[in-house]
Amino acid sequence: MIKVAAPIISAFLLTSCNTPDDGSGLSKADRQAMEKIAVQKVGCVIEKQDRCSHIIENRTQLALYFAPDVVTQKLKAKDKIKGKRVTRNFVVEAVAGINQCITTEADSLPLIKNMEIAGELYELKGTSPLSEVSQCYLVKQQGGS
Numbered sequence: 001m002i003k004v005a006a007p008i009i010s011a012f013l014l015t016s017c018n019t020p021d022d023g024s025g026l027s028k029a030d031r032q033a034m035e036k037i038a039v040q041k042v043g044c045v046i047e048k049q050d051r052c053s054h055i056i057e058n059r060t061q062l063a064l065y066f067a068p069d070v071v072t073q074k075l076k077a078k079d080k081i082k083g084k085r086v087t088r089n090f091v092v093e094a095v096a097g098i099n100q101c102i103t104t105e106a107d108s109l110p111l112i113k114n115m116e117i118a119g120e121l122y123e124l125k126g127t128s129p130l131s132e133v134s135q136c137y138l139v140k141q142q143g144g145s
Helices: 002-018 028-040 049-057 059-064 077-096
Strands: 108-117 120-127 136-140
Touching: 028 077, 028 108, 049 059, 049 077, 049 108, 049 120, 049 136, 059 077, 059 108, 077 108, 077 136, 108 136
Parallel strands: none
Antiparallel strands: 108 120, 120 136
């Protein structure tokens, strides 16, 4: 029994080392592929309104995960890292899932800044005034934070 279990456990451990737990259930390669798709859809309005509404409703908390440490001194480092990862994955999945690129010229407000996706900084914006019917879209961040 032990001779059979050892190779199975070893294979499981190797797989888990090659597939970091980022909370999404996706492998690192799949996550990177999804990020590439998302950055190709910069400027396109997120089609799933519930995702945008969720971000707008929780924008204060979500933005804290991406704020400089000076601003978030009361937030534990592990909570900030997890919040940043989960929020980024949520946004990437929403943007990567866009089927038809529709853009908007409406005035907008930043919702989340300093979101690193595929090695570059992006920000999520929502059309103004922010409400449950606002449209959200990702743009490449200009300049510093």
